[in-house]
Amino acid sequence: MKYFNKTILAVAVTLASSQALAAGFQLNSQSATGIGRAFAGDAVIADNASVLSRNPAAMAMFDKKSLSVGVAYADLDVNITDVTGIAGTANYGSVDGAAESKIIPNFYYIQPINDSWAFGVAGFSNFGTGTDLTGLANVNPQLPNGASLPAPVDLLGNTEIVTMNFNASLSYRFNEHFSIGAGVDIIYGEGNLSREGNLPSPPDGNMVPTSLVDVDADGVAFGGIIGTVYEFNADNRLGMSYRFSPEFSASGHVNYTQTTYDEINIPMPDIFQVAGFHQLNDTFALHYTAQLTTWGDFDEITLSDGQIANGTATGNASLKQYQWDDSWLFSVGGTYTINEQWKVRAGYMHDQGVVGELSSLSIPDSDRNWYTAGASYNLSSQTTIDMGIAFVRGEDVHVTEASDVLKSDVTASTRSDAVYYSVQYNYQF
Template sequence: MNHFKKSLLTVSLLLAATQTHAAGFQLNSQSASGMGRAFAGDAVIADNASVLSRNPAAMALFDRPTLSAGLTYVDIQVDVKDVNFAGGQIDLGGIEDAGSTKLIPNFYYVHPLNDKWAVGVAAFSNFGTGTDTSSLLNGASIAPYDLIGKTEVTTVTLNTSVSYRVNDMLSIGAGLDTIYGKGKLTRDAGNIPLVNVDADGMGFGGIVGATLELNPQHRFGLSYRFSPTVTVKGDINVINNQELPGLGTQQLAIDFNKLEVPLADIAQFAGYHQLTERFALHYTAQYTFWGHFDQITTKQGTATIASGDYAGVQAATDVTAPLKKYHWKNSWLFSLGGTYQLSDALALRAGYMFDNGVVDELSSLSIPDSDRHWYTVGASYQLSDAMTIDLGVAQVCGTEESLIEHSALVGDVNAKTQSKATYYSMQFNYRF
C-alpha cells in the first residue's frame, strides 16, 4: 500500500514537471500555423518565429526580426466507463468527461544579427491538463480511493537559442530550455486525505538542430532535445498504514520534500517541399526515448505516527523509497500536411498525425493512454507585408483501451478509458 501510493504520487508530479512529447500526455499547442498542418514540417518550414519550439537552426532562414504570439484553447475529454472490482461484483459505473479545458499562450522572437548569426527567445507549453474522477466514488463505502481523485497540471518551457549559417546549404543551432512545472493532486478516502500534493519544480535541458537546404523549394530539418531530470519540491503529504517494530500497525503521515524525475529525450526529422507555385507538402517523424524512463525515487521524507496513542512520534527520517517500474516504450509520431496558397493573402492548411502511445505492459486508470489520431485544418491571412494572422483547429481521437490496475485497497480494478481533445488556436506574426 505504501509503495503504490507513493508511485501514484510520483506519476502525478511527473506530469507536473515534464515537457512530455507522447500520446496520453502531449499538448501540441506551440503554434496555430503548426496546428493547421498537424505540425508536419515544423522543424524546417520557418514561416514564422514559432519554429523555435522545434529547431533552433531554422532561425538561419530569417532575414528580418520576427515576432509570433498566440493562444490555444484546448478541450480535453477523458471518458472512463465500466469501472469494477471484486471480480465484477462491484461496479462504480463511469464518467463521460473527466477532462478539463485549458488556455495555453505562446511567444517567440527571432532576431538575425547578420547573414551568419541569429538569436531567439521563446515561451511555450508542452503539457497541461487536468482530470477529475471523484464522481466515480458517489458515496461508495468500498472503493479504490487510491486511484480516484483530482489532478491538475501546468508546465512552461522558456527557451533561448542561437543559430549559425555554415554555408548556403547548411545551418546549425542550439538552445537552452528552462522547464517549470506545477501540479496539484488529491486522493481522499471519505474524510481521510490519502494523498495531498501541491508542488512545483524546475529543470534545465537543451536542444540542438540542423537544416539542409537543397534549394529554396526543398529543405530538411533535424533536431534533438535533451530532457533534464526535474527536481520537484513542495507540500507532498501521504497517509498510509505500516507495521512498525514493537508498535504494531500504525497510521503514518509521510511528508516528502523532493522527487527527482528523469525525462525522455526527443529526436525529430522534418521535410518541406514546394511542389508547385501554390502547393507545398511537408512531413515530420519524431521519436521519443520513453524507454529510458523506468523508475523514480522519493527523496528527503519524514514519517510521523498520525493517530492513536503514539500520535506525533517520529517514526523515520530522511525516507527514500524506490518506486514501481513503468515499462514504458519508446514512441513514434508521424505527421503529413499540406499548404495551398489560395491567393496572395490567404493560405490554407490541412494535416494528419499518428501519435503512438507510450504505455506498454502496465496500464493505468491514472494515465489513460492510447494511440491517437490528429485531424487538423488551418489558414493564414496576410494583413500586410509585415503582419499575418494564423488560425488552426485540431480534432484528436484516441482509441478505447481496456485496463487492469491494482489498488492497494480493493485489489485489481477493471476499466475502459478513451481520451480525445479539440484544439482551437490563433496566432499573430509580425516581421519588423
C-alpha cells in the first residue's frame, strides 16, 4: 500500500502507554503513600510494604510481616488541538479527552525470615494506559477545488494498553547500617491497536474505509532490580536502586501493510534512583528522590517473522526510529505527624520530558510538574489507611510530524494533565 510505508507510530507503543502522564510512557502510581509525597524518598522510607516497588534492600528494615494493598485512579486530561496538514490548508479539528481514565491496582507483601534475610512479592504497573484519536482519522476535509483529502491515518487511531509487573525479591542485612537486595521482575503486557480511516482507492480515487494496522498481541518478559540502603542512624538513611528492563517481545496478530508479523520487539528503559530520608524532629521528616530513566534506549521498534498473504516469508522490518533523551525526575516532600492517629504529607516533583527533535501527535510529551498531598490514619497499632492525591500539570507543546499518507507535515498543539486519586490498606502481622 503506497499510502503507508515506513512510519507506524502506533506499533511503537503497542505494549507501552503514550499517555501515562510521566516521562515517555512511564507510570508513577505504585502506592497511595508515594503519591501523597510525590514519591520523594520512596526507595528508603519503608513505612509500609509498598517500598518493594522501589528498592528491595529496604525490606531489611522490617521486623514484622507487612501487607499493603491499594488502587489508584488516574483522571487523565489529554487534548490534541488544531490538527492541520498540507501547509495548513487541511484542518482535521481537535480531540478533547483523548485518553481514558484508568484504575491501577497494586499489592505488596514482605516477610522477614530472620534477623538478616527478608523475602517479598509484589504486583504493580510501571507502564500503561490508552489513547483514542479515531475521530480525527475519519475526517476528510475538502480543498477549494472540491477535492477530498485523506486524514493522516498513519499518525492517528486507537490504542489500549495494559502492563503488570510481578516481582519477587530478597534482602540481606550485613549490619545495623548496610543492607542489600535483589529481585526478579516478570512483566506481562497486552495491547489492542487499530489504525484505520477513509483513504482514496484507485483508479477513481474515491474514499473507502481502509485498515492500515490491526494488532492484538501480548507477551511476557523478564527484568530485575538491585538495591542498597545505608542507615546512618534511626533518623537518617539513604537508598539506591537500579531496575533492569528487558526488550519486550509481544506475540499475536500483527497486520501491517498487507503483511502479518508474529512479534513486535520494543526496547524498554532502565530506571536508576537515589533517595534520602531525614527525621528532623519528633513531628517532621524531610525526604527526596532523584531518578534517571534511560529513555535513550528506546531507539527503534522492529517486527519479526513477517509473511504476506501467499505465505511468502518477508523476515523482519524496522518500523520506527526514535531520538528520545534520558530523563531525570526530581522530587522533594515532607511528612508531619499530628498525633498517634494521623500523619499528613505533601510533595513536589519535576519530571523531564523525553521527546527530542522527533515529536509526535500520539505522544504529546513535555516537562511536567506534580503537586501532591496525602494522609495516613492508624485504625489500630497494626492497621493503617493511606490516601493520596496528585495534580499533574504538563505544558502546551507545538508538534510537527511527517505523514506518509499525506506526503506532508502535520502540525498540532498538545497538552497532557491529570489528577491521581489513591487509597491503600496496610497491615502488620
